[in-house]
Amino acid sequence: MITAKSTHEKLAIEGGPQAFPQPQGDIRPKIGVEEFMSIAERFGFSPAALRRIREAVSEEDLGAGPTLSRYLTARPPAAKGVEFEKLAREIFGVKHALALGSGTGALHSAFVGAGVGPGTEVIVPAIGFAATAAAVVLCKGVPIFCDVDESLSIDPVKIERLITPRTVAVAPTCVMGAVPDMDPILALAKKRGLKVIEDCAQAPGAKYKGRYMGTLGDAGCFSISAYKIVGGGEGGLLLTNDQRLFERACQLAEGGGLTRPDRFAPPRYENELFCGTNYRMSELEAAVDVVQLAKMPALVARYNANRRNILRQLKTYREIVPQKINDLEGEVGYNIRFFPETVELGKKIAAALNAEGIGIGNFIWPSECSIRGPEAPPDWHVYSHIFAIMLKADAQRSGCSFNCPIYRERGGSVEYHRGDCPTADDLFDRNITIWLDPGYSEADCRAIAAGMNKVFSAYCTEDPQGTKWT
C-alpha cells in the first residue's frame, strides 16, 4: 500500500491549504462578447446600433461562456441543433430529423442510408441541381438521368424504362418550388422495390395532396442555405420514418457515433458501423435556422396564395404553354414559369415584362425575368452542364463509380450526352421565370396579372382554348 511520507507538508487532500485555490490572472471565457459582436456585425447592424448592443451585453456575466456545441450541453441554454430537429419533427410529422451542414450532406447521408454504393444506380431528374447526382457519386453509385415533363419535374412515365437490376433508388426533386407528380412515382417504386429519396431543397414546405414533400418517400433531403427560401448560411436537413435508414445516415453524417445510444458499443447489426464523416450542423447555423423553419409554413402560405391569385387572372394564349402544376395548393409558388413558343418570342416577352417592372424579385437575390436560349452560359441546374458527371470524374480518378469493377460485373455501363433528355434540353432553355414575393398585396397581384396579360396580348394570340395556367 502506498502512503505519504511521515514528514511532508500537509496536502490539500489531508485538509491542508490548496496550492492553487483560484487563478489570480484575467481568465475569460473562450467565446464571449467579441464573438457575439462579430455576429451582430455580420447581420449588418449600423455602427450606432452596434454600439448600443455592445453596451447592453458587455456587463453580462457569461461565466465560462457558451460552448456552441450541440453535444456539450451540461449548462443552459439548450442546443439549438436539438431544438431545430425537434421543430422539424413537429412541423413535418416525422419520426426522425437530422440537422446537417448542407443539403449535399443530407443527400449523401440519405443515399448511404438507403444502400447506394458501388455497382448501384440511382435515377435522378435531368433538371434539379448538380448535388443530387454528385451525392450518388460520393457513395460510389451511378446517377442515371431521367427526362422531365412540362412541370419541369422528373417525368414519372419515363422512369420505368431506366430501371435496371442495379437500380436501388429514385430521387424525385422539387424544382424551384414545384412538386413532382408523386403518386405514380411512389407506386412504381413500391412495385419495383426502389427507395424514394426526395430532394426538396428548392421547395421546403411544399405539399403534394396535403402531405409535406420530404415525408412521402423513404427520406426527404433539404438544403437550408442562404440560397433557399428557408435558411441562414449553409445547412441541411434529413427527414425519415425509417429507423435503419436514419441510423445509417447518422453514422455517415456523424462518424464519431455520437448519435448512437452507446457510441463505443459493438455494432448492433450488420452494417451499423462504418467510417463516416462529419456533416453536423453548426450551432450558430441552427440558431438562425430554428427561427427560419418556424416561419416556413406561413411564408409558403403567402407565396402560394399570391401565385394562385395571379394565375387565376391570366388569360390563355396560343403561343404560350404554362408550366404544368402538379399541386396548385401545395406548391411553394415563389415563381410563375411558362414556355413561349420560340426563344425569339421569349426574349421579347421577358424584356417587355421587365420594362413593366414584373418578374423582378429581390427576396433571395436580385433577379429579373429572362429566357436562357441555347447560347446561355452553363448552369448546374440541368444535367448536360454538370460537367463532373458528364466527364464521369471522381476525385481520385479511380474509375469508381462509373467504371467500377463491381458495376461492370453487374452489367453496368453508362455514357452521358446532351440530347439524352430532350424535353429537359428544350424546356430549360425556353422557360421564362417570373419571381414573386410573399409580401405582395392584393393590389400588387392584380397589377402583375394585368401587366402579364398586357405584354402577352401585345406579342401573342389570345386563345380561350390555349393551355390553362392552373
Ligand SMILES: Cc1ncc(COP(=O)(O)O)c(C=O)c1O
Ligand atoms: C435541388 C438541390 N439539391 C441539393 C442542393 C445542395 O444543397 P447545399 O448547397 O446546401 O449543399 C441544392 C442547392 O442548391 C439544390 O437546389
